[in-house]
Amino acid sequence: MNESFEGIVLFKRPYRDHDALVKIFTEKWGTKMFFVKGLNKPNHPLMSYTLPLTKNQYIGTINQQGLSFLKEGQSLSMYRHLQMDVDFQAYVAYIVQLVDAATADNEPNPTNYQLLEHVLDKLNQQLAPQLITTYVELFLLPQFGTHINFDQCLYCDEAKGPFDLSLRQQGLLCSKHYHMDEFRLRIHPNAIYIVQQLQTHALNHIQSVNLNSNILSELRRLMDEIYKEFVGLRLKSKSYLDQLEKIHDEANLLKDMRQKNKNVDKQKPN
Ligand SMILES: [Zn+2]
Numbered sequence: 622m623n624e625s626f627e628g629i630v631l632f633k634r635p636y637r638d639h640d641a642l643v644k645i646f647t648e649k650w651g652t653k654m655f656f657v658k659g660l661n662k663p664n665h666p667l668m669s670y671t672l673p674l675t676k677n678q679y680i681g682t683i684n685q686q687g688l689s690f691l692k693e694g695q696s697l698s699m700y701r702h703l704q705m706d707v708d709f710q711a712y713v714a715y716i717v718q719l720v721d722a723a724t725a726d727n728e729p730n731p732t733n734y735q736l737l738e739h740v741l742d743k744l745n746q747q748l749a750p751q752l753i754t755t756y757v758e759l760f761l762l763p764q765f766g767t768h769i770n771f772d773q774c775l776y777c778d779e780a781k782g783p784f785d786l787s788l789r790q791q792g793l794l795c796s797k798h799y800h801m802d803e804f805r806l807r808i809h810p811n812a813i814y815i816v817q818q819l820q821t822h823a824l825n826h827i828q829s830v831n832l833n834s835n836i837l838s839e840l841r842r843l844m845d846e847i848y849k850e851f852v853g854l855r856l857k858s859k860s861y862l863d864q865l866e867k868i869h870d871e872a873n874l875l876k877d878m879r880q881k882n883k884n885v886d887k888q889k890p891n
Pocket of ligand 1: 774775776777778779794795796797798
């Protein structure tokens, strides 16, 4: 029976000579794999509706288990900015793989569908991709079975920073209790502050936060440590993103150094 449904394309891969498998996060039935015959032949009518990171309306046959089938498509959003920007694509690729990893196939999951839809909209508006990535990582953390209390110190309920994070005790330490974990992360307190903001505010509020590259890389280190310790995923898109961020970090460092040299030159007496 033909069904009408909305979905976001997660990825596609070639299958046999000309066919393809397309994974789509459907709004009604969760993530499902679709078989599309002849998709890799030129001018296939479903070509533009099976591009990764597009949102479409479909007509097709849904099977509870195994492969499902697409008949027709209609574009809802192409997320044009995302399709054109290599940097944003790197963040999106990681976010999509992370959402896919957290989502069981063939089970409706409106929460994660809305998360992905919302995040793609925000990224398409070119909102800070580093913050959105952290937002998604925080959102999914409980789904990977990890609960970290970012609200207050583990020992004295102090709710005002500066804080550091204890991985061992899965919680925050205020400055009076730093000594309770000699292996505390020694993370910049502003990175923790941002995590707290991301947990309590909608993404719309985040726009105004202006961050320097040092805090952003501390934020990256914080989330990487948490994911390494508690989630342990190895995603290809993450190593690509890491490489890209390293290049940006080095470029920023060079820029800072040039700026400093300029200032020194200015201060030199004539
Ligand atoms: Zn404390």
